[in-house]
Amino acid sequence: MKRDGLLDEQFDVYDQIIHHIKTNSGIHQYMIVDAPAGRGKTFTIGAAIGDLYMSDGVRGAPIAFTGRAAAQLRKSGIDASTMHSLIYNPVYDVDGVFVRFEQKSREDIRELLGDYILIDEASMFPKKELEFLASFNMPIILSGDENQLPAIDKDNPNFNCMVDVPGIRVRLTVNRRVDPDSLGIAEISEYVKEHNAIPRVRRPGFSALSRSKLSSVSYHEENRFDVILCGTNKLRRSINNSVRRARGFDSDVPSIGEIIICKQNQMLGESGSAGKINNGELFEVLNVIDGTKISTFLIRNLDTQAQYSVNVYNETWITEEIPKDHKPKRDGAVSKFTFGYCISVHASQGSTFDSVLFIDEDVSYFLDNRKFRYTGLTRAAKQLVAAV
Numbered sequence: 001m002k003r004d005g006l007l008d009e010q011f012d013v014y015d016q017i018i019h020h021i022k023t024n025s026g027i028h029q030y031m032i033v034d035a036p037a038g039r040g041k042t043f044t045i046g047a048a049i050g051d052l053y054m055s056d057g058v059r060g061a062p063i064a065f066t067g068r069a070a071a072q073l074r075k076s077g078i079d080a081s082t083m084h085s086l087i088y089n090p091v092y093d094v095d096g097v098f099v100r101f102e103q104k105s106r107e108d109i110r111e112l113l114g115d116y117i118l119i120d121e122a123s124m125f126p127k128k129e130l131e132f133l134a135s136f137n138m139p140i141i142l143s144g145d146e147n148q149l150p151a152i153d154k155d156n157p158n159f160n161c162m163v164d165v166p167g168i169r170v171r172l173t174v175n176r177r178v179d180p181d182s183l184g185i186a187e188i189s190e191y192v193k194e195h196n197a198i199p200r201v202r203r204p205g206f207s208a209l210s211r212s213k214l215s216s217v218s219y220h221e222e223n224r225f226d227v228i229l230c231g232t233n234k235l236r237r238s239i240n241n242s243v244r245r246a247r248g249f250d251s252d253v254p255s256i257g258e259i260i261i262c263k264q265n266q267m268l269g270e271s272g273s274a275g276k277i278n279n280g281e282l283f284e285v286l287n288v289i290d291g292t293k294i295s296t297f298l299i300r301n302l303d304t305q306a307q308y309s310v311n312v313y314n315e316t317w318i319t320e321e322i323p324k325d326h327k328p329k330r331d332g333a334v335s336k337f338t339f340g341y342c343i344s345v346h347a348s349q350g351s352t353f354d355s356v357l358f359i360d361e362d363v364s365y366f367l368d369n370r371k372f373r374y375t376g377l378t379r380a381a382k383q384l385v386a387a388v
Contacts, residue, residue: 010044013170017048017141020168021058021116024139030167032122033143037352037378038177038186042076045118045143049078060116061086065129065151067262067278069121069350071303080120082278083129086112090267090276098267110136118143121350122161126151130161142167147193148375149346149367177381181205185384189377196370198360198377198388205380211359211387214239220246225385226353227282228342229376231363239342239359253295253317254339258285260299261340261347263320268308268335277301277308280347282340294334310335345376356380360388 006014013033020031035041052058062080064070073080087109088101104112117133119125122142134140146162153159175186184203192198200208213219220243228243230236249255262281269275277283286307287298295314300307311334313323320338342359358376363369377384 006044006047007040007174009172009174010040013044013172014048016168016170017045018052020141021049021052021060021139022056024116028168029134029137029140030165031139031141032162032165032167032169033141033172034146034162034169035172036145036147036175036186036189038175039172040174040176041143041172042073042078042120043176044172045141046076046078049116049118058116059114060118061113062118062120064120064350065125066121066347066350067281068303068348070278071281071301072350072352073120075303078118080118083125084265084278085276087132101265106136113138115139116141119161120144121148123148123163124151124346124349125161126153127156127159127161128153130165145378147371148349148378149371152346179205179382182380182382182384185377185380185382188384188386189374192370192373192377196373198373198386200388205382206384206386208386208388214242214359214387217242217246223357223385224355225357225383226355227340227348227351227379228357228359229345229348229379230342230359231345231361231367231372233344235359235361236342236344240339243341244339253290253312253314254285254288254297256285256288259283259302259340260285260297260337261343262335262337264322264336266310266335268310275306275308277310277335282343283308283337310337312337345372345379348379349375351379352381353379354381355383357385357387360386 033041062073062078063083063086064080065083067082070080070082087103089104091099091102093099113136116139118141120143122144142161144162150160182205184206187203188206228239254260260283262277262279265279266277282302283299285297286300289296294311297310299310316322322334322336326334356379363372
């Protein structure tokens with residue numbers, strides 16, 4: 001096996017991944033690869049599964065729960081899909097109009113799985129879906145960071161794959177991101193992990209400010225981030241409104257140049273030519289055709305650069321819901337979007353952004369505050385500002 005570009009502790013993890021996939025006997029179905037951001041986790045796993053395929057023809061199913069996490073894997077050269085795409089097929093009526101998603105047969109899913117399953121950003125993977133994949137009795141690799149937020153799962157609210165699943169555990173600990181201009185991001189993230197508090201200090205790539213400044217439209221006029229992260233929907237909507245006003249957008253529906261986020265898995269186009277967009281993916285609006293009830297938007301995926309045409313109810317931009325009286329044949333395939341300047345930390349998991357504004361909220365009544373802070377802070381690669 002080749003080990004090009006692997007260093008010190010990565011060698012051992014590389015070997016254990018290959019051994020787990022090739023010799024797994026069912027005694028230890030799971031292997032957990034635990035590492036914070038920047039430790040070379042994806043690079044190490046990609047090297048192992050890539051070499052296995054090239055040397056022995058061993059293939060598997062790399063998956064993530066969200067479209068953005070799957071897109072990050074594909075950027076790294078790992079051909080990944082979402083869990084939803086793996087197990088569901090779109091169903092169309094006789095006119096080619098999308099009706100619903102339908103679960104594939106076990107035989108079809110088993111064929112797609114190949115020889116192993118790789119789940120990235122596994123801390124956010126729900127228990128029910130994991131148990132379904134485990135029923136195929138093949139090696140499963142869980143990759144992620146045990147300190148990040150667990151899945152939004154009302155039946156198992158505290159379940160975290162990276163913590164609660166028994167198996168062979170390996171860790172990567174050495175930070176490979178050595179950009180001296182952003183070393184403070186890792187320093188502050190580690191501090192939060194230990195102390196559950198964000199210090200008001202200034203470090204390379206990191207600064208803190210008072211949350212009171214965010215109420216000023218002028219702040220958002222002068223400061224632009226790739227994304228703003230928060231915890232609650234109420235604050236998310238408020239910040240999105242502030243950013244839009246600061247950038248000169250005053251209509252209820254998006255204008256050209258605005259950033260929006262998909263809120264529901266959707267098939268676009270007719271049967272045979274349809275493409276899929278995933279919940280959590282971010283887009284830029286390229287063009288708008290205004291309608292009295294439904295408007296049409298040409299949008300570009302910020303990760304893949306793929307372009308789509310979507311129809312969205314005008315009221316959905318306000319309510320974030322598709323009207324209950326929606327009729328697919330009458331109204332066409334209608335998508336569910338909202339504005340994407342500010343998104344929840346949960347929606348950002350699996351993503352990395354160069355520049356992040358993280359708004360620290362007390363979310364202890366529905367989330368683990370330490371994991372909320374840690375997950376939000378570790379989304380930044382170059383610049384991190386924390387509003388505390």
